[in-house]
Amino acid sequence: MHLAAFMNAGPQGTVGWRHANAGDGFLTMAHYAHIARVLEDARFDMVFVPDSLAVPRSLGNSFSPAVQWGSGTPRLDPIPVITIMAAATTHLGVAATMSTGYQEPFNLARSLGTLDHLTGGRSGWNVVTSFQDAEAQNYGQDALPDRETRYERAEEFLEVATRLWDSWSDDALVLDKSSGIFGRPQEVEAIDHEGTYFKVQGPLGVPRVPQGYPVIIQAGASPAGRDFASRWADVVFCSHESLESAIAFYADMKQRAASHGRDPDQLKILPAATTIVGTDVRDAMSKHEAFADLVSVEAGLSRLAYHVNVDLTQYDLDGPLPSLEVVGVEGHYREVVEFAEREKLSIREIGRWYGARTEGSMIGSAVDIADNMELWMDSGAADGFMIQATHVPAAFEDFAEHVVPELQRRGLLRTEYEGATLRENLGLARPERGEWRNRAASAKAASTGSEAEPPAPAEPAAPAEPAEPAEPAGATE
Secondary structure, eight states: OEEEEEOOSSSOTTTGGGSTTBOOOTTSHHHHHHHHHHHHHTTOSEEEEOOOSSOOOOBTTBSHHHHHHTSSOOOOOHHHHHHHHHHTOSSOEEEEEEESSSSOHHHHHHHHHHHHHHTTSOEEEEEEOOOOHHHHTTTTOSSOOOHHHHHHHHHHHHHHHHHHHTSBOTTOEEEETTTTEEEOGGGBOOOOEEOSSOEEOOOOSSOOBTTBSOEEEEOOOSHHHHHHHHHHOSEEEEOOSSHHHHHHHHHHHHHHHHHTTOOGGGSEEEEEEEEEEOSSHHHHHHHHHHHHTTOOHHHHHHHHHHHHTOOGGGSOTTSOOOOOOOSSOHHHHHHHHHHHHHHTOOHHHHHHHHHTOOSSOEEEOHHHHHHHHHHHHHTTSOSEEEEEOSSTBHHHHHIIIIIHHHHHHTTOSOSSOOOSSHHHHHTOOOOOTTHHHHHHHHHHHHHHTOSSSSOOOOOOOOOOOOOOOOOOTTOOO
8 A cells, every 4th residue: 555645835724724733833844844754654655745826716706715714825835845854754755746837847857856866766746737727827827728738738748857857868977086077978868849838958957867757646537637647647646525436537547557558557546535533433523523613614615616716606605516617626526516416515515515525534443444445445446545634743643653553454554665766665667768758659649549659558457346335434424
């Protein structure tokens, strides 16, 4: 089982800052260094820091709700934050979100390449295309480009970034002091890329990194996002409202990876899991209800409006959620629709639920949570989990103290790190120089409908036979 921690560079979640046990040091280095050490002691693969390039304005076309209720703000620059976390640890992988819409490939490749060297191969990049008009408005645009354009730019961005990481061979450096030869010029190449969105000469000023490429993470749930992730990503972060939808998503992503000529086992699927640990289900549910009581309707609606990039105040809040044209996170929207239709919730009720929403139904004792995680793994729904804390650092500490020993007792989680790099600990192969050609060819073939361009597909791995569905521990009504 692979474990990653989902943690904001700022307050956690919608109202995590209000919890009595929440730390208030999110503007300090000590806060992030402490959390990093907790996660490494618990043998997590990595910490993953999301990001946003704007203060959300999605509710009532104003940033006031986001600021007043703390729903998603502030967000610090994740690169200094994960650098601090890496410096406080030896094995923990560190990954940050950076947008292909509002970065340049050379800057990003240089920054992450530097971090990969300085950490001995522990860096990761969560690739996003941005989903908020407010982000576009901080970068000279009135609104986001359409989804197709954003993914076209992202495809080219990934090609350029990976070519830059490949612009030095693994043995380009000589560093022979006696002869005075520093490196082999013939092993360093310009990329001379000129495409639709980018013109980059190269080479990168950073030698080839320990991992070949930093670990690439993606969270797209739309058809375009899934296909993009199945070509480029090493890790897919997802969230599901039911075990059945998680199983379907897992099988679909593994099949897509195989169709692009990849070994499906080289694509790790990590669903979100919000864990609330108690002495038993009743105690854990009591903790969850106390947390939910902190959530205001406005805070929950502000968070949802931010995720779907739709102003919900234009609708009757006491009526049902209408069918929306979602520019934002399509996966979250589908989950909300699934739950709201099942529970017959109004928009106002959705807001209160969404603000305190837990993912994966991981509420209960350490044994209950381990049981549920094992069920998801055995059912072919996950290769591990992205642990989401309701508040930090205490919720991560609870998981590390109580759930981790139970997972280790069952042989589901490592007791020591196996490798030196994040790729090694995730069981991922190091990309050969030139691997970008396979990914780019597959993208080109997908866009033209050609069958000849991509590499021959690998035999898809058969998903595990689903276990008999069971009521998740601590599930709400």
